[in-house]
Amino acid sequence: MLDNTFSSNTNDRAPGKLIFVVEDDEDIGFLLVQVIHQETVHKAIHYINARDTLTAVTRQSPHLFILDYSLPDINGLELHDWLQSFPHIKSAQTILMSARNPPLDEINKRGIIFLRKPFAVTKLLETIKNLF
Numbered sequence: 001m002l003d004n005t006f007s008s009n010t011n012d013r014a015p016g017k018l019i020f021v022v023e024d025d026e027d028i029g030f031l032l033v034q035v036i037h038q039e040t041v042h043k044a045i046h047y048i049n050a051r052d053t054l055t056a057v058t059r060q061s062p063h064l065f066i067l068d069y070s071l072p073d074i075n076g077l078e079l080h081d082w083l084q085s086f087p088h089i090k091s092a093q094t095i096l097m098s099a100r101n102p103p104l105d106e107i108n109k110r111g112i113i114f115l116r117k118p119f120a121v122t123k124l125l126e127t128i129k130n131l132f
Contacts, residue, residue: 016041017063017132020056022079023097024048024072032066035121040128048072050079061088064131066124069098077106093131095124 019036021044023029029046036044045062047053050073053065065083067076074082076096084090096107099117107114113127 016043018042018060019044019064019066019128020053020062021046021066022048022050022053022071022076023066023068024070025068028068032124035125036128039121039125042128042132050074050082053079054082057083057086057089061092063092064128065092065094067094067096069096069100069102075102077102077110077112080110080112095127095131 019042021029021032021036023032023046026046026048029048033044033046036042042064044066045056045060047056050071065080067079069076071079076098080094080096083092083094094110094112095115096102096112097115097117097119102114104114113131115123115127
């Protein structure tokens with residue numbers, strides 16, 4: 001089993017968790033990863049599509065997924081469902097983000113947290129903090 005905790009550069013902070021950011025807009029994905037790295041102890045990795053994300057979870061065990069709803073290959077809810085089929089990450093949390101109106105009943109049924117774009121970076125950081 002992989003140990004996916006990451007040590008901070010400072011000794012006074014707890015080890016971080018692994019976060020997969022799945023966002024097809026490379027600028028937004030880069031920004032989210034940079035904010036997570038700069039403002040938390042967590043490690044974030046950016047993927048631009050579902051295929052690469054599904055391949056990555058065969059090698060790593062993220063604790064949190066931040067998924068865009070509108071992905072080029074499948075939508076974020078479908079990706080969430082695929083990710084749930086991997087036993088080693090079944091307990092990982094999911095945040096879904098979208099400027100569109102995804103079906104809220106489906107989001108709630110899956111226990112996913114929803115953030116409407118555009119959102120304040122502080123809202124994302126607060127949500128991550130509350131999950132961990």
